[in-house]
Amino acid sequence: MSRSGAVALAAAIIVALALPQFLKGYGIYLLSTWAVLTIAALGLNLTLGYAGQVSLAQGAFVGIGAYTAALLMQAGLPYPLAFVASALLCFAIGWGLGYPALRVQHHYLAFVTLAFNTLVFLVLRNEEWLTHGIYGISGIMRPVLLGWSTAKPLAFYYFCFGMLTVIAAALWWLIRSPWGRAFVALRENPIRALSLGLDTRRYTLMAFAIGSSLGGISGALYAPLVQFIEPNSFALALSFNLLLMVIVGGSGYFYGPFVGALIAVLLPEWLRITQGYYLIVYSAMIMLMMAFCPYGLFGMVERAIKALRLRRAPPAPAAVSALQTERPRP
């Protein structure tokens, strides 16, 4: 990481730690929502941004994680076990959902995952014996961890932020490992990757499973955050919202989901001053953003930095030899 990048990261962490001290309950709730949804968006960014597997089912995994944690806690299981169970269950289901990705790609895969999201929503709504249907599950308690109660909003925010930090660090490691390189290869050229010995089948399933398990972890935090869950919270709209976070921040950029989630959580709140027009303004802003920076905010920043460097520096050897070497017509 560059020096300026490290300084920006340190400043962001300090702000994230200090800011809630100056906020009231609703502000802390919004920040907690940001931290929780960022975890799900990080998972989707791994599946979609790095490994190139389109998924419109991340919201369903948040739902599965939330219901698993809530039901297990109601059954008397301690929160840490319910948390781990949510992650493992979503890992297993995500692995299974990865199988269609071995046969279909792009918008076909998007439809497969979209159908899965609808299926999960219908199970959550209709299987009342298990999920309590449209009545949802209420009274979900926030955990006490090693004697530390997270019942108060500020404590729960720090718990969520701590989890986000741990998960982000683990994901950073993963992306910089040979696995991360294999995921990028899967996205950029799966046929070449296969010819270089990469078991693309296994890496595709892993990308789905790990991304889905992060959705499950997000759900296991979401349930005690809101303390009441019901099926509509995990309908397609959440999957689209998570996709929006990844795309707006910059798909395939590590910090993209952090910024994307911040925009998706906070922008609607800031736009409340426009009263009834806020959804129209919000939609228009997203359309403009996508039209003018389809690579997301981090993609735009990267391009701006490259353009600045090119303007300042003499032509690089690669660029010079590109001019000297003929290129076949596309």
Next chain:
Amino acid sequence: MTPVLQVANLRKSFGGITAVDGVSFEVREGEILGIIGPNGSGKSTLFNCVLGQLTPTEGEVRIDGKPTTGLRPCDLNRLGVSRTFQLLQVFPQLSVRDNLILAGQEHQGTMASRLFGAADAGLGEAAAQMIEFFRLSHVAAEPAGSLSYGQQKLLDAAMAFMAGPRLVLLDEPAGGVNLTMLANLRERLQAYHAERKATFVVIEHQMEFVMALCTRVLVLAEGRVIAEGLPQDIRKNPIVIEAYLGH
């Protein structure tokens, strides 16, 4: 000695069209076999059948005497068979160095060790040597997509050698490369062959490249082998001349 590659009576049909029709040949250790033929003669289909990208309709492929027909390309690669493609196939957003590490990493350790071990899978030095060997040091940290076409061709070839393969199949390595870069590529391939005693099979249209590089040449036309021999004999073979020039 068992040949490195044996292809026996290989046939591949697409509906009513037979692209490869009963092709048989062998490649011995240390050989550079050139496969030439007019467009549509079945060269690339033959390659894809040998390398597991396509399943042959009939026939058998053996590597070091072991049947490999129907194996997946990744399993073949782990057996020591590597390839390049007709069209450039590098990973444009990864750096030159990362492209090379990627090309060798699956031959190092297990899935778990690749997750928890070193980021470069212990291939940092090998990648640096390969970069130097293919004279790409000045662009090692650049994204592969920003390189010139000729440099990407060199990288593509370097990636095929990264895992130290027994057999390398090069599909039109000279395609679209200018004369200076072509000489550079040929010289590097010859140097690698001399240094490591690697076995190559090369599909190529560029006759001078084939004649200068290959130790033996196989000629395909309409999916069949029409001639086989030393480069200087193939050059004068009337059947080959007729196949290229037509009636």
